[in-house]
Amino acid sequence: MTQLKDILYKVSINAVVGNTTTSIDKIEFDSRKISQDDVFVAIRGNVSDGHDFIAKAIDLGAKAIICEEIPDIQVNGITYIVVQDTKSALAIMASNYYNAPSENLKLVGVTGTNGKTTIASLLYQLFKKAGFKVGLLSTVKILVDTKKYQATHTTPDSLTINYYLKEMNEEGVEYCFMEVSSHGIHQKRTEGLVFAGGIFTNLSHDHLDYHNTFKEYRDVKKAFFDELSSNAFALTNKDDKNGAFMLQNTKAKQYTYALKSYADYRGQILENNLEGLLLKLNEHEVWTKLIGSFNAYNVLAIFATAELLGLETLETLRLLSDLQSVSGRFQYLISEEKITAIVDYAHTPDALKNVLETINDIRTNNETLITVVGCGGDRDKMKRPVMGNIAAKLSNKAIFTSDNPRTENPDQIIEDIEKGVEPQDYKKTLSITDRKQAIKTACQLAEKDDIILIAGKGHETYQEINGERIDFDDFKIVKEELEKLNK
Ligand SMILES: CC(=O)N[C@H]1[C@@H](OP(=O)(O)OP(=O)(O)OC[C@H]2O[C@@H](n3ccc(=O)[nH]c3=O)[C@H](O)[C@@H]2O)O[C@H](CO)[C@@H](O)[C@@H]1O[C@H](C)C(=O)N[C@@H](C)C(=O)N[C@H](CCC(=O)O)C(=O)O
Ligand SMILES: Nc1ncnc2c1ncn2[C@@H]1O[C@H](COP(=O)(O)OP(=O)(O)OP(=O)(O)O)[C@@H](O)[C@H]1O
Ligand SMILES: N[C@H](CCC[C@H](N)C(=O)O)C(=O)O
Numbered sequence: 001m002t003q004l005k006d007i008l009y010k011v012s013i014n015a016v017v018g019n020t021t022t023s024i025d026k027i028e029f030d031s032r033k034i035s036q037d038d039v040f041v042a043i044r045g046n047v048s049d050g051h052d053f054i055a056k057a058i059d060l061g062a063k064a065i066i067c068e069e070i071p072d073i074q075v076n077g078i079t080y081i082v083v084q085d086t087k088s089a090l091a092i093m094a095s096n097y098y099n100a101p102s103e104n105l106k107l108v109g110v111t112g113t114n115g116k117t118t119i120a121s122l123l124y125q126l127f128k129k130a131g132f133k134v135g136l137l138s139t140v141k142i143l144v145d146t147k148k149y150q151a152t153h154t155t156p157d158s159l160t161i162n163y164y165l166k167e168m169n170e171e172g173v174e175y176c177f178m179e180v181s182s183h184g185i186h187q188k189r190t191e192g193l194v195f196a197g198g199i200f201t202n203l204s205h206d207h208l209d210y211h212n213t214f215k216e217y218r219d220v221k222k223a224f225f226d227e228l229s230s231n232a233f234a235l236t237n238k239d240d241k242n243g244a245f246m247l248q249n250t251k252a253k254q255y256t257y258a259l260k261s262y263a264d265y266r267g268q269i270l271e272n273n274l275e276g277l278l279l280k281l282n283e284h285e286v287w288t289k290l291i292g293s294f295n296a297y298n299v300l301a302i303f304a305t306a307e308l309l310g311l312e313t314l315e316t317l318r319l320l321s322d323l324q325s326v327s328g329r330f331q332y333l334i335s336e337e338k339i340t341a342i343v344d345y346a347h348t349p350d351a352l353k354n355v356l357e358t359i360n361d362i363r364t365n366n367e368t369l370i371t372v373v374g375c376g377g378d379r380d381k382m383k384r385p386v387m388g389n390i391a392a393k394l395s396n397k398a399i400f401t402s403d404n405p406r407t408e409n410p411d412q413i414i415e416d417i418e419k420g421v422e423p424q425d426y427k428k429t430l431s432i433t434d435r436k437q438a439i440k441t442a443c444q445l446a447e448k449d450d451i452i453l454i455a456g457k458g459h460e461t462y463q464e465i466n467g468e469r470i471d472f473d474d475f476k477i478v479k480e481e482l483e484k485l486n487k
């Protein structure tokens with residue numbers, strides 16, 4: 001049992017009603033998970049307000065309530081702590097509860113629109129190969145060194161983050177790489193964590209349903225760097241037009257990387273083909289199996305981070321050339337009929353454009369490029385026509401289909417995508433709502449040497465329709481469909 005007052009250390013408190021020397025069992029922010037002697041933190045969400053569930057939490061055994069507004073009717077024997085912001089309070093309490101686990105390892109956060117999973121996962125791989133015990137918190141999975149857990153978010157809630165960091169401490173993990181999403185920063189999921197460093201990748205159109213304006217989205221990302229301490233490093237992509245802005249008010253030591261301008265870590269693409277990339281990183285040449293010019297940025301950021309964390313340069317270069325691509329990120333196969341299928345998680349206009357430009361750069365143009373793509377439901381609607389426009393323009397054929405429709409009508413989403421197609425590209429497009437059928441059609445249309453890109457879902461092994469997750473794996477399906485063509 002922990003004392004309530006101990007986990008309130010550093011929480012900015014407005015008022016206390018009741019006793020803080022009471023001992024508590026655990027912290028919960030969902031009333032449905034409360035059991036005897038827990039602390040309930042009431043959070044105002046997008047759908048409901050945790051304050052409405054305070055009475056329910058007390059019924060279930062909550063001993064203390066952390067809230068922004070004290071309920072009119074207070075229950076005897078219950079401790080009420082009024083704070084300015086319960087999301088912040090939750091994050092600080094979570095860190096206290098698990099004994100500040102981020103301070104016992106070197107935690108590096110990666111933020112930006114695209115490339116977070118790639119960079120964090122490859123840093124995990126690189127430091128593992130260098131012989132360290134490593135942790136990873138990513139969209140794809142959570143790793144406590146070799147122990148694997150399912151990820152539900154890109155950046156989990158603060159209780160979950162600290163729970164896994166604590167487990168990493170127990171496992172003797174020395175480095176942890178985590179993705180820091182804009183939702184995560186905005187919802188204070190990362191507050192109170194001590195970061196050894198932060199990396200900025202790039203900023204482009206996404207999540208404007210949640211953040212309202214691009215400026216708001218940009219400012220949220222910047223807030224992550226504002227919070228870094230003077231002991232940390234802040235590494236930014238100087239080629240991105242918001243790269244310098246991110247570091248404007250940070251106390252951290254600043255470093256830059258770039259392909260197009262002068263920077264602390266400079267990169268140059270010497271070769272770029274379907275086998276990989278030959279890069280010049282500062283004065284060193286390195287070969288990587290990663291494909292696509294955008295990966296040059298990722299490799300450069302990884303190189304810089306390894307250096308900043310003190311890895312030996314030649315060792316880093318050797319390990320870089322050994323890295324394997326991340327699942328669902330430009331994952332590809334070549335069928336017996338010599339059809340290339342690429343599965344990629346590009347689910348933003350910028351990522352889709354990058355992937356298509358990469359394919360167009362390395363193809364011979366005698367073949368047909370068929371793109372299968374959709375957009376997720378209950379997410380940013382503005383990106384749909386833009387992605388439709390890009391898919392049609394940069395491919396020979398585009399098949400619009402469903403991504404994760406969630407609670408939306410998939411045909412409506414497809415209509416939104418179609419709206420972005422320019423008249424001269426109309427004849428290149430077709431729409432097939434059923435994603436499996438769309439992939440199958442692409443396989444049937446493809447001939448020898450053609451390329452099929454299946455974008456949007458990458459590593460995901462499900463399709464979410466009306467709150468239900470049905471088994472669905474782009475890579476598995478395209479592989480099966482291409483094999484069927486041989487029979
Ligand atoms: C839009 C969004 O980010 N929502 C997150 C938010 O949920 P919410 O605000 O809707 O919560 P709510 O349902 O209104 O509930 C408010 C509070 O009341 C509590 N409650 C609710 C009901 C009840 O009976 N009792 C109770 O106590 C809830 O536990 C909660 O604390 O807080 C929840 C708890 O932390 C999150 O799980 C949830 O993520 C949802 C599932 C989600 O889909 N989030 C996505 C958009 C997301 O976060 N994505 C980013 C990556 C984006 C990217 O970069 O690509 C990520 O980091 O994963
Ligand atoms: N540095 C980069 N710049 C632009 N596009 C990139 C970059 N790295 C990866 N991509 C593209 O973006 C897609 C998503 O990459 P990744 O999963 O690494 O990003 P993410 O930031 O983790 O995304 P999410 O916000 O969904 O977690 C990839 O499949 C690839 O198409
Ligand atoms: N982390 C992103 C993933 C989007 C993936 C795409 N397949 C979709 O479902 O929209 C999100 O939750 O918005």
Ligand SMILES: [Mg+2]
Nearest residue numbers: 116117139154
């Ligand atoms: Mg990710």
